[in-house]
Amino acid sequence: MESGKAELHIIEQWQWADGQQIWLDTSKMPLRDAKGNVFGILLVTKDITKRQMAQEELKQQKQNLEEALAELQLMLWKSQILDALLKREKLIPRILSQLLLKLVKISRK
Incomplete structure (x- = not known):
């Protein structure tokens, strides 16, 4: 996200503290003010474990x-x-x- 560009549909495997593993489809988009400065990140994550399985x-x-x-x-x-x-x-x-x-x-x- 340091590049200031959106990163779409990053497929990652995660593990919960209890050991359960899940698959996530994550997209990250920079939020910009009127001057184009990044002031935050919009993060959208979807559990795709069933699809991966x-x-x-x-x-x-x-x-x-x-x-x-x-x-x-x-x-x-x-x-x-x-x-x-x-x-x-x-x-x-x-x-x-x-x-x-x-x-x-x-x-x-």
Whole structure:
């Protein structure tokens, strides 16, 4: 306030003597006389604790949803990989039989 300019919507956390914490939205405006000299300060403060708590809750929910989405994406990728492997699995018996035939031929030599 030393600058003589208004300071609007300063968000601060305060703690009461009993330990309870609250959030305040404070605005400070200089009061001037006819010559422009500051003779006082108009202080307006609003308790925004509920709003801050709601914002924190929304932030936490957003984080939880982002984590759940990432987990679902991972599960989808795993499912797609498994599906691709199962489709290829139909080829595995044929590949194994060809490999066994080659091994038998080698062992007979």
